[in-house]
Amino acid sequence: xxxxxxxxxxxxxxxxxxxxxxxxxxxxxxxxxxxxxxxxxxxxxxxxxxxxxxxxxxxxxxxxxxxxxxxxxxxxxxxxxxxxxxxxxxxxxxxxxxxxxxxxxxxxxxxxxxxxxxxxxxxxxxxxxxxxxxxxxxxxxxxxxxxxxxxxxxxxxxxxxxxxxxxxxxxxxxxxxxxxxxxxxxxxxxxxxxxxxxxxxxxxxxxxxxxxxxxxxxxxxxx
Amino acid sequence: xxxxxxxxxxxxxxxxxxxxxxxxxxxxxxxxxxxxxxxxxxxxxxxxxxxxxxxxxxxxxxxxxxxxxxxxxxxxxxxxxxxxxxxxxxxxxxxxxxxxxxxxxxxxxxxxxxxxxxxxxxxxxxxxxxxxxxxxxxxxxxxxxxxxxxxxxxxxxxxxxxxxx
Numbered sequence: 001x002x003x004x005x006x007x008x009x010x011x012x013x014x015x016x017x018x019x020x021x022x023x024x025x026x027x028x029x030x031x032x033x034x035x036x037x038x039x040x041x042x043x044x045x046x047x048x049x050x051x052x053x054x055x056x057x058x059x060x061x062x063x064x065x066x067x068x069x070x071x072x073x074x075x076x077x078x079x080x081x082x083x084x085x086x087x088x089x090x091x092x093x094x095x096x097x098x099x100x101x102x103x104x105x106x107x108x109x110x111x112x113x114x115x116x117x118x119x120x121x122x123x124x125x126x127x128x129x130x131x132x133x134x135x136x137x138x139x140x141x142x143x144x145x146x147x148x149x150x151x152x153x154x155x156x157x158x159x160x161x162x163x164x165x166x167x168x169x170x171x172x173x174x175x176x177x178x179x180x181x182x183x184x185x186x187x188x189x190x191x192x193x194x195x196x197x198x199x200x201x202x203x204x205x206x207x208x209x210x211x212x213x214x215x216x217x218x219x220x221x222x223x
Numbered sequence: 224x225x226x227x228x229x230x231x232x233x234x235x236x237x238x239x240x241x242x243x244x245x246x247x248x249x250x251x252x253x254x255x256x257x258x259x260x261x262x263x264x265x266x267x268x269x270x271x272x273x274x275x276x277x278x279x280x281x282x283x284x285x286x287x288x289x290x291x292x293x294x295x296x297x298x299x300x301x302x303x304x305x306x307x308x309x310x311x312x313x314x315x316x317x318x319x320x321x322x323x324x325x326x327x328x329x330x331x332x333x334x335x336x337x338x339x340x341x342x343x344x345x346x347x348x349x350x351x352x353x354x355x356x357x358x359x360x361x362x363x364x365x366x367x368x369x370x371x372x373x374x375x376x377x378x379x380x381x382x383x384x385x386x387x388x
Contacts, residue, residue: 054249061253065296072297079297085259089252 025215030222042219044108049207051101055139056200058094066146068192070185073148098140105136117220125213128206135203142195148188156183156191266294268384270372271303275310275380280317284309284333284343284354287319289382308371308382309333309343313355319382321369325358326350331368343368 010016029035031042065080065087067073080087109129112118118126145156160183164174179186228236273289287310290303308319320343322330329347336344342359343352351359356368372383 057249058253061257064257075297080256083297084256085262086252086256087259090256093249093252 028219028222031219041107041111044104044111048101048104048108051097051104052136052203052207054093055097055101058090058097059196061090062094063196068146068188070148070188073146073188077147094143098143102136102140105133109133115220115223119220122213122217122220125210125217128210128213132203132206132210135199135206139195139199139203142191142199145183145188145191146195153183156187270374270381270383272376273308273310273380273382276378277375277380280310280312280380282312284311284320286310286322286333287380287382306382309368310373310380311354317373317375317380318355319371319373319380320356321371321385323369324350324364325366325368326363 031039033040033043062080065076065084067076077091081091082088112126112129141156141159145152160174160177163177164170166173175181177187177190178184179190268291271289271291273287275287287308289306289308291306292303293300307322309322310317310319312318322332324331324345324347326345326348329345329350331343331345331350331352333343334340335346336342339351341354343354343356345351345364348363350364351362352364352368353359356370358364358367370386372386374381374383
């Protein structure tokens, strides 16, 4: 049945070459944990991507209940966590996943650094990776404000004051981030828009570039 | 297809099954979370005092405003949500009709269209009801207006939830 549906679609769209091109490629022996267990360090990039997918998915579901404004933000988070079935789990996935994603990303960076994989001709992919790191930090920073509790409020105040300390453009940067003179009604929707539209769009674009470059250049050789 | 499961097939099934199991472990909480409003039981309506005395109810429908306590997610409006009922005496009994049209949910008014005197009228698609709430045949609604449960306590009219048909 499933096979017949696939065949019907494939006859019309010719999708087989596309997914073959994406998925059907050899994994070199030195990055395959089945050959050398220590090669598990090569999994951190893929694990980061997997966690990012979980973040996107759980975030989409959280957005079904969350309201980005000063009156309702905290109340809606409290409601979805305490009164909606499995709310604790879904918010927990997003909350812990955020930290796990940063940790995985960091381990991936360490692996690339210590195997020297960033060297020519892969410097550009290192730069793209650093941009991905900044995107993820931005997602973490903007997401932190959204529950609108004390921790969120003061963390954002501190973050914005750090931005304000940048020479010359600092005060403009702070006003831009706050959307006004203080962290409040205009800040939440701004952070929400950055958190769910702008930064994920940028992140997905960078990830696509990252993956295309890996396929073009191949995985770096063994040590 | 041969009867024997080949090694490749066996591995495909076990790998697919494991992946599916792990995937469901991830997706199930999220889907259950999203589907929660469907599975939640609605609150049971309580009776509220309308402050209308029994003597004030007559044969002509009158709009009676009252407030019911609601919990809309995390939002609990102070003093409750305003509701209206068309209250009248009909054949000696008290009738409290919901003003929500049974066609597509607009609000009906009593005697509100000069063309259709002595009827409930819905401006959206010209739905009409007789005084006792029965829909006028040939107009959009196919069912009579809903009735609220009512009771008289200490001389005052109390309105409850909508009667189940």
